[in-house]
Amino acid sequence: MRVKICGLTREDTVLHAAAAGAAYLGFVFFPRSPRNIDPAHAADLAGHVPPGLCKVGLVVNASDVELEALLETVPLDMLQLHGTETPERVGDIRARFGLPVMKAVGVADEEDLPAIADHAAAADQLLIDAKPPRDATLPGGNGLAFDWRLLQGRRWTKPWMLAGGLTPDNVAEAIGLTGAEQVDVSSGVESAPGIKDNEMITRFIAAATGDA
Numbered sequence: 245m246r247v248k249i250c251g252l253t254r255e256d257t258v259l260h261a262a263a264a265g266a267a268y269l270g271f272v273f274f275p276r277s278p279r280n281i282d283p284a285h286a287a288d289l290a291g292h293v294p295p296g297l298c299k300v301g302l303v304v305n306a307s308d309v310e311l312e313a314l315l316e317t318v319p320l321d322m323l324q325l326h327g328t329e330t331p332e333r334v335g336d337i338r339a340r341f342g343l344p345v346m347k348a349v350g351v352a353d354e355e356d357l358p359a360i361a362d363h364a365a366a367a368d369q370l371l372i373d374a375k376p377p378r379d380a381t382l383p384g385g386n387g388l389a390f391d392w393r394l395l396q397g398r399r400w401t402k403p404w405m406l407a408g409g410l411t412p413d414n415v416a417e418a419i420g421l422t423g424a425e426q427v428d429v430s431s432g433v434e435s436a437p438g439i440k441d442n443e444m445i446t447r448f449i450a451a452a453t454g455d456a
């Protein structure tokens with residue numbers, strides 16, 4: 245089991261998540277998010293990440309110019325594309341920037357599942373998240389879960405991560421139902437939007453890895 249803690253903005257939380265066993269640490273570069281961080285701050289935090297952990301930069305429909313500026317400043321190991329990027333755009337970003345790409349796909353019902361397979365050909369990893377409601381301000385990070393049974397018995401050609409409304413209290417059930425080998429959490433380990441809670445991070449990782 246590999247766990248991603250997303251939306252980190254403070255050094256103590258970065259160190260805590262790393263010590264608690266996170267495999268991926270995520271930084272959000274999306275101004276509307278309460279977890280948004282500027283690249284210089286993220287570069288400073290990245291300097292505190294122990295070797296071997298994957299530093300993920302989350303962007304939403306970023307242009308090449310924006311990605312270039314971001315990657316010049318922050319030593320990221322992976323890009324998470326959380327907008328409406330097409331498989332072609334995913335392939336283009338991979339080729340242009342030379343970093344592994346994880347593509348987020350929103351799921352609300354069965355009709356959303358083919359998009360996962362469509363993106364599998366282009367991306368290095370898939371992030372299967374809850375589809376945001378039409379009136380949502382954010383395309384993710386809404387603490388919203390979907391019907392995990394939709395993923396039961398399904399396989400994709402690329403590694404995938406389960407996200408969306410996961411918490412220390414429901415992550416074990418979500419893993420049991422979906423067979424996920426990787427999970428991602430943001431708002432489920434926060435005491436308020438954008439404020440991570442170290443004790444919740446510990447509990448989440450313990451529950452996901454079966455150490456609870």
Ligand SMILES: O=C(O)c1ccccc1N[C@@H]1O[C@H](COP(=O)(O)O)[C@@H](O)[C@H]1O
Binds near residue numbers: 251279409
């Ligand atoms: O976390 C955010 O603010 C965010 C903003 C824009 C796109 C995605 C965002 N977060 C990602 O959404 C999923 C699910 O989050 P949650 O656990 O339900 O809060 C996760 O992959 C975050 O990385």
